Amino acid sequence: MTYDQFDLFDQYTNKTLPDAKRQALEDQLRDDPALRDSLRDYQQFRHSLDAVPLNRQLNRIHDRLAAQGFFDENTSDRPPVPLSSSFRRRRLVLVSSVVVLAGLLIGAGYWLTKPTLAEQTFLTYYQPEPVARGEMACSPGLLPGIQLYRTQQYEPALQQFTALSASQPCVSYYVGLTQLATDQPELAVHSLESALKPAITSPPLIRQKAEWYLAMAYLKANQLTKAKSQLIRIAQQPDQPFRNVAQQALADLSHD
Amino acid sequence: MLASSPFTNQQLLYRSLLAGEDAAFEYLYRLLYQRISGYIFASGGTRDDTKHVVHESIITFLFNLHYEKYQWREEAELATYVVSIARHKWSEMGRQATRIVSLDLTTLPPDAEPMSENDTDEPDFEQRRLLVDQNMKLLGDKCRTCIDLFYFQKKSMQEIAAHLGWANEDVAKKEKYRCLRKLRLLIGLRPWND
Numbered sequence: 001m002t003y004d005q006f007d008l009f010d011q012y013t014n015k016t017l018p019d020a021k022r023q024a025l026e027d028q029l030r031d032d033p034a035l036r037d038s039l040r041d042y043q044q045f046r047h048s049l050d051a052v053p054l055n056r057q058l059n060r061i062h063d064r065l066a067a068q069g070f071f072d073e074n075t076s077d078r079p080p081v082p083l084s085s086s087f088r089r090r091r092l093v094l095v096s097s098v099v100v101l102a103g104l105l106i107g108a109g110y111w112l113t114k115p116t117l118a119e120q121t122f123l124t125y126y127q128p129e130p131v132a133r134g135e136m137a138c139s140p141g142l143l144p145g146i147q148l149y150r151t152q153q154y155e156p157a158l159q160q161f162t163a164l165s166a167s168q169p170c171v172s173y174y175v176g177l178t179q180l181a182t183d184q185p186e187l188a189v190h191s192l193e194s195a196l197k198p199a200i201t202s203p204p205l206i207r208q209k210a211e212w213y214l215a216m217a218y219l220k221a222n223q224l225t226k227a228k229s230q231l232i233r234i235a236q237q238p239d240q241p242f243r244n245v246a247q248q249a250l251a252d253l254s255h256d
Numbered sequence: 257m258l259a260s261s262p263f264t265n266q267q268l269l270y271r272s273l274l275a276g277e278d279a280a281f282e283y284l285y286r287l288l289y290q291r292i293s294g295y296i297f298a299s300g301g302t303r304d305d306t307k308h309v310v311h312e313s314i315i316t317f318l319f320n321l322h323y324e325k326y327q328w329r330e331e332a333e334l335a336t337y338v339v340s341i342a343r344h345k346w347s348e349m350g351r352q353a354t355r356i357v358s359l360d361l362t363t364l365p366p367d368a369e370p371m372s373e374n375d376t377d378e379p380d381f382e383q384r385r386l387l388v389d390q391n392m393k394l395l396g397d398k399c400r401t402c403i404d405l406f407y408f409q410k411k412s413m414q415e416i417a418a419h420l421g422w423a424n425e426d427v428a429k430k431e432k433y434r435c436l437r438k439l440r441l442l443i444g445l446r447p448w449n450d
Contacts, residue, residue, distance in 0.1 A: 001448040003433050010429075013322075045436075045445065047319045048384035049407040054318060055385060058311045061282050065289075071303060074290050124268055127275050 001038055009042040019238045117253060118227060122219035125249050128152070128181050129209065138170030138206065145174060154182045166194065169202040173210045180213060185220035192217055205241075208234075212242040215249070228253060266334055273334075274321060285310060287335045292342045301346065309349070312382050313342040319381065384443065391442040399435035406432060 001009075011017040012025055029036050065071065128149070145160030158178045164171045176191030192214040195202060202210070211234050218227035231253075234246035263269040263283050272280035292313075293306045301309075317338045319325070392400055398420055405411040405419065417428035437448045 003430060006433050006436075006448065007429060041446070043319075043323050044384075045440065047322070048381060048388050049403065050318075050322075051315045051381050051385040052388055053408040054315055055311060057276075057278065057281060058285065058314060061278070061285050062307060062311075064282070065285065070286065071289075074286075074293065124265065125271070127271065127277065 001042065005038060006042065009039055012039075013043065013046060015241065019243070116222055116224075118219045118222045118224045121227075121249055121252050122216060124252065125245060126180075126216045126220070129177055129213075138174075138203065139164075139168055141168075142170055142174060145178075149174065149178055149181070152181075154178050158182065167199075170195075170206050173202060173206050173213075176210070176217065177213055180217050180220065183220075185217050188217040189214065189221055189223070208237075208240050208242065211240070212246070215246065224253070269334055270321075273318070281314065284314060284335065284338065288313065288338050288342060291335065291339050292346070295343070296346055299346070299350070305346070305349065309342050309345045312345050313338055315381050315385070316341050316345070387443040388439065391439060394442055395435060395438060398431070399438060402428070402432050402435050403439065 008017070008021075008025065012022060017025070029039065141164055142161070145157045145164075148154075148157035148160060158175065161171060161175045161178060166172050166175070172191045172195035176188045176195060179185075179188035179191055192210050195210040196207065196214065211230065215227050215230040215234060218224075218230055228250065231246045231250045234240050234242050235250060237243060240246070263272065263280065269280055269283065273284065288310050289306065292309060293303075296306045296309060320341075392403065395403070402416055402420060405416045406413070411419075413425045413428045413432070416432075417423070417425055420428070420431075422428045422431060433448075441447055
């Protein structure tokens with residue numbers, strides 16, 4: 001595999017390949033079995049690398065669950081001890097009553113706290129900015145705040161960002177992103193709208209991400225009309241990395 | 257435990273797993289362990305075996321998820337698919353160790369669905385992962401750090417270039433390619449040629 005092919009596959013896998021190039025590659029893959037094999041080989045090798053931190057993550061989860069006693073509750077290396085039938089009957093009645101009562105309470109709770117369509121769509125599509133690639137295009141002064149954001153230390157991250165001048169590229173974006181993560185959707189809307197003002201010259205990828213998170217902020221703030229308009233704007237841009245997911249979100253919203 | 261999960265629907269779980277969210281993996285871990293452990297114990301396995309099957313199944317599942325071998329279906333439960341991978345893994349382990357004398361069909365988890373040919377033709381990710389881990393130590397400092405920062409710590413190429421003193425992102429990408437070529441040779445994979 002040449003460097004150029006590797007770079008192409010890398011961008012394709014990272015979903016950073018522009019739409020037109022991605023489409024061209026997919027067309028080529030359909031007709032070229034050797035290219036398909038090369039991509040497969042790249043993906044398998046790539047996954048062998050990605051599996052190293054994933055296995056470490058699973059080990060941490062295992063240790064955490066062990067400390068909580070999860071495995072003692074959920075597994076038994078011992079044969080099960082039969083219960084006496086009368087005790088089993090009483091337990092069955094008790095458990096059934098609890099289940100019926102819990103069902104009624106959950107049902108009532110659901111109808112009282114049923115999320116709106118906007119909230120439901122937000123819950124489905126929102127996630128904190130997941131991958132730390134690309135923010136170096138912003139000012140280096142933002143990096144300490146970004147590191148805090150990545151580790152979900154949102155309050156100190158917000159302090160870091162708000163200490164910077166809002167006229168700097170990327171600052172309003174990260175302020176808005178952090179406000180959204182800390183359940184302040186109205187403030188996030190304001191910051192992300194500011195990030196998209198023409199006077200602010202942020203890197204293109206940051207502007208595209210700001211457009212997406214503004215749509216999320218509108219949903220969270222229950223501003224459904226604005227959210228739909230924003231999603232349509234994203235879905236109409238061929239090079240928008242959030243184009244597909246915006247189309248899916250619009251389809252979900254249209255079920256209303 | 258599962259009732260308090262934030263994963264109110266399968267699509268949210270699907271997206272969260274793709275994004276690598278720890279809470280999603282913990283949710284899947286609990287679910288898979290609960291569904292597969294009885295089956296493994298019933299066929300002579302131990303807790304360590306169950307842990308091993310759970311880890312390897314989730315790793316294989318992630319490959320299928322990332323590379324679109326798993327086709328999203330609204331009505332399908334992700335866990336059902338992972339259970340089928342786990343069942344296959346356990347059978348494979350049994351075959352390798354000739355430990356499982358016979359698998360009684362009544363011990364199969366009721367929600368396990370049969371795997372397709374495509375689900376089983378992947379390389380041995382466990383073996384490859386161990387080889388990657390071992391052979392990383394044989395790379396030079398810069399190569400090892402570059403791969404660690406990009407694949408394990410998810411840093412950008414710009415950050416890596418700055419950290420390792422490379423002129424820019426393009427130089428860093430070429431160096432990463434060079435390092436991966438070396439690593440492939442060390443673990444005995446087909447060489448990449450310029």
